Amino acid sequence: MQTILVTGGAGFIGSNFIRHILAIRPEWRVVNLDALTYAGNAANLADLEADRQKRYRFVHGDINDSERVGRLLAEEQPVGVVHFAAESHVDRSIHGPLAFVQTNVTGTARLLMACQQMWEEAGRPAAFRFLHVSTDEVYGSLGPTGHFTEETAYDPSSPYSASKAASDHLVRAWHRTYGFPAIVTNCSNNYGPYQFPEKLIPLMILNIIEEKELPVYGDGRNVRDWLYVIDHCEALATVLEKGCPGETYNIGGGAERANIDVVQQLCALLDECLGRSGASRSERLIRFVTDRPGHDRRYAIDAGKIGRELGWRPRFQFETALAETVAWYLAHRQWIDFVRSGEYLRWIDTHYGATGGTAKR
Numbered sequence: 001m002q003t004i005l006v007t008g009g010a011g012f013i014g015s016n017f018i019r020h021i022l023a024i025r026p027e028w029r030v031v032n033l034d035a036l037t038y039a040g041n042a043a044n045l046a047d048l049e050a051d052r053q054k055r056y057r058f059v060h061g062d063i064n065d066s067e068r069v070g071r072l073l074a075e076e077q078p079v080g081v082v083h084f085a086a087e088s089h090v091d092r093s094i095h096g097p098l099a100f101v102q103t104n105v106t107g108t109a110r111l112l113m114a115c116q117q118m119w120e121e122a123g124r125p126a127a128f129r130f131l132h133v134s135t136d137e138v139y140g141s142l143g144p145t146g147h148f149t150e151e152t153a154y155d156p157s158s159p160y161s162a163s164k165a166a167s168d169h170l171v172r173a174w175h176r177t178y179g180f181p182a183i184v185t186n187c188s189n190n191y192g193p194y195q196f197p198e199k200l201i202p203l204m205i206l207n208i209i210e211e212k213e214l215p216v217y218g219d220g221r222n223v224r225d226w227l228y229v230i231d232h233c234e235a236l237a238t239v240l241e242k243g244c245p246g247e248t249y250n251i252g253g254g255a256e257r258a259n260i261d262v263v264q265q266l267c268a269l270l271d272e273c274l275g276r277s278g279a280s281r282s283e284r285l286i287r288f289v290t291d292r293p294g295h296d297r298r299y300a301i302d303a304g305k306i307g308r309e310l311g312w313r314p315r316f317q318f319e320t321a322l323a324e325t326v327a328w329y330l331a332h333r334q335w336i337d338f339v340r341s342g343e344y345l346r347w348i349d350t351h352y353g354a355t356g357g358t359a360k361r
């Protein structure tokens, strides 16, 4: 049995990743270190704690708590670390940037120091890997053509993407300065089960179900390159096992869509499930609202390197996986009620206004 440490594993991508890795690697054990912010939900993985082989351990803790992290690393001696823990929502970073610096920048630096210490004390084991999960948003905004490659210069627009860019630089510096075996991945927008309903796709699904307004920023023509979370998890498992220390790999779904098209598709999918037609069709709920400040126009990933060098390609088609995502949200109303606690409702009120107001034109 070999142990890996996952940070932020109670969030959206981390919880999908832990399920995935425990399913495909029966000889692996996962320790999940998570501070359980508003975005973290230990219940996402609670069923795994009942596993009789004890292949999953949840630890409630903050990556900024160096003493706690140091003790955990010494106790568990993981062969790899997959670092998801972050503040992850662009709109929240506009309202409160410091939390993003604290977790994404300082937290990553502290985690790197603790991991490096463990790695040095263990005699610099050759197989150890530190995988830093980052975003394509560090590259800034594209015009109508072109793709982000691993060589694209960093040009972040939001406090979120600036803090992730800083964390990427720290991880690379740890490799160059200390020889620490770190790898960076930069992926495009994920969607799928367990995504907190503040991001575009789950927010729209829930608003459609509840017949609330659908706030589309600006003209709705901003483009994102959508990646199904299971494809992302498969890519991360591949990089962890086959990736080269010091390298960066871009991960994308090859599914560029304008926001308004995604929202219309969700309306159509849910209308079919909910039996809405004619005057009650959900498109009537779409509202074009004031644009997000610094809103990047287009993201698109060139995933050629990970395909050529490690053999990974996305398997899921956007339309099919989007329909599966809608079905998951319809079947998990209890999960939705649980995560939409007081904190979630406060955020929706602050950002959109109690009646959908503040962000509106």
Ligand code: NAD
Binding pocket: 007, 008, 009, 010, 011, 012, 013, 014, 033, 034, 035, 036, 037, 038, 039, 040, 041, 061, 062, 063, 064, 083, 084, 085, 086, 087, 088, 089, 103, 107, 133, 134, 135, 136, 164, 187, 188, 189, 190, 191, 196
């Ligand atoms: P998320 O917001 O759903 O989850 C983040 C998790 O980190 C939560 O469980 C939270 O409790 C935990 N966390 C936050 N601060 C912490 C701290 N100080 N110590 C320990 N745990 C802490 O995020 P996500 O969407 O799952 O994203 C995971 C990673 O992937 C992030 O680093 C994000 O930047 C990156 N990423 C996400 C996307 C996307 O589309 N969601 C795209 C590209 C990159």
Ligand code: TYD
Binding pocket: 089, 090, 091, 189, 198, 199, 200, 201, 203, 215, 216, 217, 222, 223, 224, 259, 292
């Ligand atoms: P989001 O899910 O916040 O991801 P990111 O900002 O990291 O790309 O947003 C995806 C796109 O959807 C982005 O262009 C902003 C837009 N958007 C809306 O139009 N309305 C909304 O209510 C939200 C949350 C996002």
